[in-house]
Amino acid sequence: MRMISFFSSFAAAWRDYRLDSGTQLANRYTVRELIGEGSYGLTYKCTDETTGSIVAVKQARPSKGEYAKQLLVHEANVLKTLHHPRIPGYLDQLEEGRNSYLVMTFLRGATLEDLIFGQGRRYDEAESVRVTLQLLELVDDIHRQGFVHLDLRIPNVVFQEEELYLIDFGLSRGIGESPIALQSQGRWHQREHAASRAFIPAEPQSDLEDVGHFLLFLLYSSFDTKRQSSHPTHGNRQISESSWQDELHLSGELTTRVERLLQLRDPYAHASEAIADLKALRSLQR
Numbered sequence: 001m002r003m004i005s006f007f008s009s010f011a012a013a014w015r016d017y018r019l020d021s022g023t024q025l026a027n028r029y030t031v032r033e034l035i036g037e038g039s040y041g042l043t044y045k046c047t048d049e050t051t052g053s054i055v056a057v058k059q060a061r062p063s064k065g066e067y068a069k070q071l072l073v074h075e076a077n078v079l080k081t082l083h084h085p086r087i088p089g090y091l092d093q094l095e096e097g098r099n100s101y102l103v104m105t106f107l108r109g110a111t112l113e114d115l116i117f118g119q120g121r122r123y124d125e126a127e128s129v130r131v132t133l134q135l136l137e138l139v140d141d142i143h144r145q146g147f148v149h150l151d152l153r154i155p156n157v158v159f160q161e162e163e164l165y166l167i168d169f170g171l172s173r174g175i176g177e178s179p180i181a182l183q184s185q186g187r188w189h190q191r192e193h194a195a196s197r198a199f200i201p202a203e204p205q206s207d208l209e210d211v212g213h214f215l216l217f218l219l220y221s222s223f224d225t226k227r228q229s230s231h232p233t234h235g236n237r238q239i240s241e242s243s244w245q246d247e248l249h250l251s252g253e254l255t256t257r258v259e260r261l262l263q264l265r266d267p268y269a270h271a272s273e274a275i276a277d278l279k280a281l282r283s284l285q286r
């Protein structure tokens with residue numbers, strides 16, 4: 001059994017080899033460096049030789065087969081429809097050999113996950129609310145365009161000069177739309193993050209609940225330095241809901257807002273309602 005798992009991870013690593021700097025894709029995009037990787041994609045910073053501009057090229061992770069390709073095509077379709085200056089713009093799609101690629105506008109900056117866990121950035125209550133409001137404004141706009149993101153997590157939020165951007169629309173769906181592309185998947189996919197998220201209702205409330213977990217992550221970033229007891233697992237969306245109230249010692253006003261986002265009481269119906277409520281809190285904090 002252990003030999004099988006050794007060989008399957010070896011095979012996955014071999015199939016997911018990184019493209020070297022200088023590699024040309026479709027005689028147009030020159031790879032400069034790998035900028036990030038997730039479970040389903042490897043993203044490269046490339047030069048578009050026809051325009052001279054820097055672009056981001058996301059490759060469907062070869063070891064994840066057809067499923068990663070389906071997610072990439074889905075993401076491309078979403079980005080073709082959705083338009084916002086704070087999300088990547090769709091540029092192109094390529095098939096080369098057995099590989100599929102999505103070309104999009106390049107976002108400079110670091111993900112919130114890198115800022116908190118890599119650079120030790122801390123967010124106090126006021127800053128956590130300010131950043132969450134930036135996210136909610138963007139999410140509200142996405143909802144108004146008829147979509148839900150459904151994967152609002154700190155690795156999917158990028159900061160460029162203190163401005164917030166959102167990436168990874170692979171799990172995004174139209175509001176009310178049924179789950180995508182899981183029909184042909186083997187059992188091993190069922191345990192994975194994307195599969196576990198695929199059946200979440202495509203409703204604005206699902207995103208608002210994720211925003212609640214996002215806000216807790218920001219708040220826990222300063223809790224970490226103050227006390228050395230329990231803290232959320234790296235990248236894990238499920239922070240213990242029974243304990244954060246005891247651990248974080250938030251003001252009553254902020255606790256109520258987090259609970260409403262997490263749908264533990266009187267849930268917000270729309271992002272705009274949460275925005276108005278957090279803005280009211282911010283004026284109390286001043």
Ligand SMILES: Nc1ncnc2c1ncn2[C@@H]1O[C@H](COP(=O)(O)OP(=O)(O)OP(=O)(O)O)[C@@H](O)[C@H]1O
Binds near residue numbers: 041043111
């Ligand atoms: N448009 C972009 N500009 C700059 N960097 C990007 C862009 N898109 C993605 N990245 C980088 O690539 C990384 C992986 O991208 P992404 O999250 O879309 O991949 P994924 O495989 O779908 O991830 P996940 O496992 O979270 O589903 C990101 O964390 C980010 O660092």
